[in-house]
Amino acid sequence: MDSGELREVLRSGNESSDSGDGSSSKRVELVKETDSQKFIDAITEIKKKKVGAAVTVHSKDAYDKMETKMLTPSGGAGYAIDDEDNLVSVFNTGKDGKGLVDTLVQDALEKGALRLDAYDPVLTKMYAKNGFHPVARMRFDDQYAPEGWDFNAVSADEVARRLDSISLAGANSTLLRDCLAASCDNARYWQEPDGTDVLAATDSMMRSLTRVAEHVASSHCTSWWRQPVQRNEQWSTTWEGDFDASPSIDPIGLLRSTRAGIIEEERTAHIERPADPTANWSGDWWSSPAAALTSSTRLLDGTSPANLWFVEDSFGWDHAQTIKVKIPREANIYEIDSADAWASLCKRFPIEVTAQVRHDWYRTTGRSGMWVMPDWLRVAEHYNAVHLQVQAYLCAAGTAIPITEHTASVIAGWNPDQTYWFTPEIAWSGDPVRWERREDDGWYICG
Numbered sequence: 001m002d003s004g005e006l007r008e009v010l011r012s013g014n015e016s017s018d019s020g021d022g023s024s025s026k027r028v029e030l031v032k033e034t035d036s037q038k039f040i041d042a043i044t045e046i047k048k049k050k051v052g053a054a055v056t057v058h059s060k061d062a063y064d065k066m067e068t069k070m071l072t073p074s075g076g077a078g079y080a081i082d083d084e085d086n087l088v089s090v091f092n093t094g095k096d097g098k099g100l101v102d103t104l105v106q107d108a109l110e111k112g113a114l115r116l117d118a119y120d121p122v123l124t125k126m127y128a129k130n131g132f133h134p135v136a137r138m139r140f141d142d143q144y145a146p147e148g149w150d151f152n153a154v155s156a157d158e159v160a161r162r163l164d165s166i167s168l169a170g171a172n173s174t175l176l177r178d179c180l181a182a183s184c185d186n187a188r189y190w191q192e193p194d195g196t197d198v199l200a201a202t203d204s205m206m207r208s209l210t211r212v213a214e215h216v217a218s219s220h221c222t223s224w225w226r227q228p229v230q231r232n233e234q235w236s237t238t239w240e241g242d243f244d245a246s247p248s249i250d251p252i253g254l255l256r257s258t259r260a261g262i263i264e265e266e267r268t269a270h271i272e273r274p275a276d277p278t279a280n281w282s283g284d285w286w287s288s289p290a291a292a293l294t295s296s297t298r299l300l301d302g303t304s305p306a307n308l309w310f311v312e313d314s315f316g317w318d319h320a321q322t323i324k325v326k327i328p329r330e331a332n333i334y335e336i337d338s339a340d341a342w343a344s345l346c347k348r349f350p351i352e353v354t355a356q357v358r359h360d361w362y363r364t365t366g367r368s369g370m371w372v373m374p375d376w377l378r379v380a381e382h383y384n385a386v387h388l389q390v391q392a393y394l395c396a397a398g399t400a401i402p403i404t405e406h407t408a409s410v411i412a413g414w415n416p417d418q419t420y421w422f423t424p425e426i427a428w429s430g431d432p433v434r435w436e437r438r439e440d441d442g443w444y445i446c447g
Contacts, residue, residue: 028077028096030070030107036063039089042075046091054119055091068111070104072096079104087113099278099368105130160204168212171219173301177309178441180390180416187312189285189398189412190360225390228335229419230298234325235305236428237297239317243432247294247325251422255377258290262351269355277362285360286413287353287373289386289420296325297417306417308435308443318437324429331384331423339396342374342411345386346403351375361410365400370407380422387419 033039037060046052063069063080066088071078076095080088087108092100105113105127116132118124124134169175188194199205216222224230236247248254265284273281297306305322336342350372362368379386393416400408434447 028072028100028103030078030104031073033069033071033078036060036066036069038075039063039069039071039078039080042071042078043089043091045076045093049093054123056089058089068108070107070111077104079108081108081111081113085112085114087116090116097276097278099276101126102130105132156199156202157204159199160202160208163205163208164211168215171216171221173221176216176219176221177300180394181309181311183394184310184312184415185314187398189364189410190282192363222390224298225394225416226337227389228337229333229385229387231327231329231331233299233302234296234327234419235299235307235322236294236325237305237307237320237322239315239320243321243323243428246428247421247424247426248292249424251290251293251424252377252380254290254292255380255422259351259375259377262353262356265356266353273355273359275358277358277368279359281359283356283360285357285364287410288413288418289376289422294325294421294426296419296421297415304435304443307415310415310417312413312415320435320443321432322435323432325421326427326429327421328384328423328425331425332382333385333387333419334379334383336386336388336392336411338392339399339401341392342396342409343401343403345374345379346372346401346407346409349375349378350403350407352407357410361400361412364398364412365408365410367400367408372403372407372409374409376420376422384423384425385419385421388414388416390416393417 033042040057040060040063043055043057046055047057058080062082066080066082068081069078070080072095074095077092077100079090082088087105090101090104090108092098092104109130116127118127128134193201200209217225236243269283273279273283295307297310300306300309308320308322334341334345336345351374352370352372354369354371357371358368361371376386388411393411393414397411397414400410402408433445435443436446437443
């Protein structure tokens with residue numbers, strides 16, 4: 001852990017070890033170990049890893065006084081409880097797989113552990129899932145730094161302090177457009193949060209970033225982030241080849257075949273893929289409607305379509321074509337303006353996708369359990385289109401959105417301000433416009 005990070009003392013609230021989000025822990029056998037040296041030898045393996053700096057190895061005399069020392073048969077994971085009912089020396093080397101922390105902590109609670117201390121921020125959140133809540137926070141004391149500690153590292157608290165000291169610049173459309181584009185391009189819904197994500201999610205950074213978010217949200221340049229579909233200026237984009245003579249002529253047929261594919265994929269995945277969400281497996285992770293459907297976005301400042309700029313995990317295209325979409329005046333469009341709006345769709349028109357997305361969505365959200373997404377064929381029976389507002393994208397995309405007590409969903413594979421059309425009553429208007437990306441990373445009309 002970083003030298004400036006806080007050490008927290010946590011106490012069990014005697015609550016259920018269920019995280020409350022439908023998550024489940026990996027089960028593993030634990031055996032009581034009476035040989036203190038064997039326990040030390042096992043836990044010392046974790047000290048060879050970078051995360052080992054966060055694990056305290058006590059002396060043999062100290063472990064001799066602890067009646068509860070638990071290890072997996074391989075010695076790859078374990079914990080101990082001292083004579084004051086403190087949970088200590090929780091470790092997992094990975095020999096028995098990932099995702100064992102909940103199992104270790106739950107077992108320790110059953111054996112009488114009442115409190116523990118841990119390094120903020122990651123470990124405290126892991127323990128909080130099992131009923132341990134912070135009751136005190138202490139700044140890290142350098143004299144307790146383990147061997148190999150990086151005293152030049154900067155803590156999350158220090159990063160937040162430096163951010164707080166910065167005067168925020170005035171927002172403008174170009175700057176905000178580029179920032180939103182970068183956020184989209186870095187969306188990764190099939191892998192764990194990276195270091196930047198973890199840093200941004202710490203309590204101290206969340207407080208500091210709230211100031212930035214409020215500053216951005218108050219700008220007139222972001223007012224469109226909270227607006228419904230811009231009906232008079234919708235543009236579709238293609239990255240490869242030319243547009244067809246007309247938009248999708250059978251959107252319901254596309255949705256029907258896509259739905260059949262999802263059902264078959266779920267059946268096959270249930271049989272062939274491991275149920276362990278931590279298994280090294282990946283598959284389809286998106287929750288958007290059929291890719292072949294016509295989709296569109298608005299014009300930014302009356303100049304270029306939003307979808308030229310805002311593309312999740314883009315392939316770095318340098319050329320594109322756009323064309324204006326004429327939509328029915330009375331089109332019934334469902335607006336996704338929040339996580340609740342997405343949850344409502346999933347509650348009304350659910351289709352289960354647990355087996356096919358569990359590994360990817362677990363990695364990106366940390367949640368294990370049943371997953372659903374909207375059944376777009378059924379949605380199309382009630383609406384002509386569905387539009388994802390930018391504010392909903394920024395607040396909810398990539399997170400586990402609770403649907404029911406046992407199910408959740410993820411907005412994944414969408415671009416902000418994107419509208420998918422379920423009706424054949426749309427048409428191209430005018431000729432396609434050709435674009436190219438130049439060295440300054442801007443898009444310009446060409447040809």
